[in-house]
Amino acid sequence: MSSKRVSNMPPPPKPPTTLASTLIIAEHASLTGTHLIALGANTAIHPRTKLISTFASITVGSNCIISERSIIGLQSEPENDVEREGLVLEDSVVVETGAVVEARLVGTGTTIEVGARIGKGAVVGKHCKIGPLSEIGEGEEIPDFTVIFGNGMRRIDRSGVENQKLKTIARQVEVLRKLIPSNLAKFQ
């Protein structure tokens, strides 16, 4: 076994991208597929994140944080026109380590925690919190302010601290801007 592994396969096609100039994207992030990937302003993409636009486009809003080893994008052929329209993460969405998001729409301020899976075509409302290792089925619709925790237990959290949470995420992005060397040119 050699330590330098050279792949004989041609490199995967670079997807068309629309990247905001204030985007923070680590060099080791991976953007693959054929549809458009649009990433908004002040969004942080950690290393080893996979964004796959093979089956539908991906739109990520501003102030989002997408952590390492998470996978964003459909992983199989869309079954209806709604799914074909693509995947949208609104603003200030936090996707933590190892989460898999195939949703149609994830609302503003929603946090998807470690290892959670959002099924194909699902719609997650605004300011939700999807707890660690939770699963949301295909096409499911989660109303705003839902917290999913434990073994699929749900409650509505209207504590009214959304604005503070959004500010925290904005600060977090500012910290990440200093810590993660961004390599915008590689993905353009």
Add this chain to the structure above:
Amino acid sequence: MTSKRATKGEYIETDTGNKVSRRSQIIGTTNIILGGKTVIQAEVIIRGDLLRAHQNGAEKQGTPVAVAIGRWFSHYPLKIADHVFIGPSSVIEAALIGSHVSIGANCTIGKFAIIKDYVKVLDGTVVPPNMVVPSFSIVAGRPGRVVGEIAEGEIEGMDLREVYRGIGNG
């Protein structure tokens, strides 16, 4: 026995006995200190680049545990003590993991959790953020709860010397 340089195996062995898999991904190496005889297996990601951003004056650089959370967002150092085993696909965001802790597969240890010595975390456990797990407890479930205690006789099995010897010598 062959010299360390000649072996082109799965693991790279350092002078202090750390065994690091070639297939692991370690980011920000300057901020990671391995204590010696540490094994980092394949597919492991260690983030050293996410360091503490807001150092306040009273706090000494390199303090292993930061307990003060200000209203500013910040990362914090993670300390893993001796004889700690972490299973595959587990994500650790804890502040401190004590000695002789065994964490199973597919676990999530939440932010700022503190796990004391001689603790067993069973497979698939989600330890919530800020939880403090006392010594000699068994934790399981989602969210994680203390479900049992480790009897005195069971402590011997939590020593990882044999496991360390068995790795990378094949």
